Amino acid sequence: MFRRRSNSHHDEENNEQQSESKVVELKTALGPLSGRSSKYCTDACLKRNLEARSWNVEKSKKMLEETLSWRSTFKPEEIRWHEVAVEGETGKVYRANFHDRYGRTVLILRPGKQNTTSIDNQMRHLVYLIENAILNLPEGQEQMAWLIDFTGWSFSTNVPVKSARDTINILQNHYPERLAVAFLYSPPRIFEAFWKVVKYFLDPKTFQKVKFVYTKNKDSVELMRSYFDVDNLPTEFGGKARLEYDHEEFSRLMAQDDVKAADLWGLDNKHPHGTTNGYSGAEVVPEPEFVASAAS
Template identity: 85%
Template sequence: MFRRWNNSHHEKDSDEQQEKVTELKAALGPLSGRGLQYCSDACLKRYLEARSWNVDKAKKMLEETLRWRSTYKPEEIRWHEVAVEGETGKVFRANFHDRHGRTVLILRPGKQNTTSIDNQIRHLVYLIENAILNLPEGQEQMAWLIDFTGWSITNNVPIKSAKDTVNVLQNHYPERLAVAFLYSPPRIFEAFWKIVKFFLDPKTFQKVKFVYPKNKDSVELMRSYFDVDNLPTEFGGKATLQYDHEEFSRQMAQDDVKAAKVWGFDKHPNGFTGAEVAPEPETLASPAS
């Protein structure tokens, strides 16, 4: 009896959500080009979820993203444009998923190798888009693993860079982050964190987890997300973490071809004009949204 009620209750929630999606779609008005391709029902749900299902707030947020995407053009970034940022493996897509099948990005701030914040953000945006491109069907979110090996106040991420990163993730990739594990951050990081956490909205803040090797509860929480055999030793697991820049570059070049097909760039080398309607994406991967 309870199960039957629970199912009908879930269906009711689903119906209500779909009504909100329809309402948001109507509020946005006619879309064309990449905007039409970007604003799938799943995308609209993410923006609604990020704004507690308030249609007006979700509409404002989504319109800001569409403006950002029209100028920043994240789907057009190609690996060769940002490859120099990735030479040390400071951010890269892992070759394993978490227990829920989510794509995993590994961030190693101690491996910072450049000084241009704009280029660093562009590199991260490329990899967020790539993580989304490589999500398995039915999965919408990614996980972040942040390794503080080699991190010190001398190679500290500038506050502006941290703020820009948070703004891009929260404002333009809502509900894409499932969890971010900060593994064994040094004590000096605490002062930095006290500033950064003010940039985080409550939902994002709840997704950030600190893990300390000597804290059994935090280690168990992390292992509830990851198979210890896949998890690199840097994160308390058993796997060897090796970043091969040449091999990763080959993977990204292949993914750039895949992204071009998803967005229709293989048919329209110069991209879409504002009036064009994007062709239906091929079923290689869900378009970044």
């Protein structure tokens, strides 16, 4: 017994040493970085890219360089809430005021609440909220969970295939290993045709993180309870909490987070007319207790 434990501990040390060696190798391959690129490419960031590319340094380098190029153009760290707030008026995507049992930030997506037609603006809104989710991760946690509510979803309000493809591309290629799990809660039967097309854009690792959940399926109910405290989980997802999206209140919270994000990146916070829209901070409900380790 003790020998097996010792070997296990030895294997963990070897794996850690190998991963650190790969990080150094990738860092060397990237060469000198400056400015925001240097700030972005932390050791944790390099590890996530290596993990996403099965620890292949050359593929990880290519992925990171493409992300740095994308970030230099898209400038996600510069997006401020007042620039995308119109996209959030219906609560189609927002950060929940609770974490899952593993300390992950939770994004709630309600595609049936789509309220605009510009895919570019929709992507800016989503990227803003991904960045915000990362900003609000507890120390030691690097991933987020997505809860997707299909209430009101139809072909007239659904997400276009191009928008779904762009979302998947951004998430997989520019935020590797940031998504822990995505729950598709009670999608309607007509969603099947849409899914048959969209799933081909998913790489195998991301595909494994997508979970279909159905209210009358016992395994689905147990799966949700393994990830979430039902007292915090909204009734729309099988929990007991009442969920009412308050756009003004959420805007107050985002204005507060914009200041935090600007400080993190060393930027001047950008608000319309030099104000914070009159918003003050918003309180968040108490967190559930977290279990010790993250689920795969």
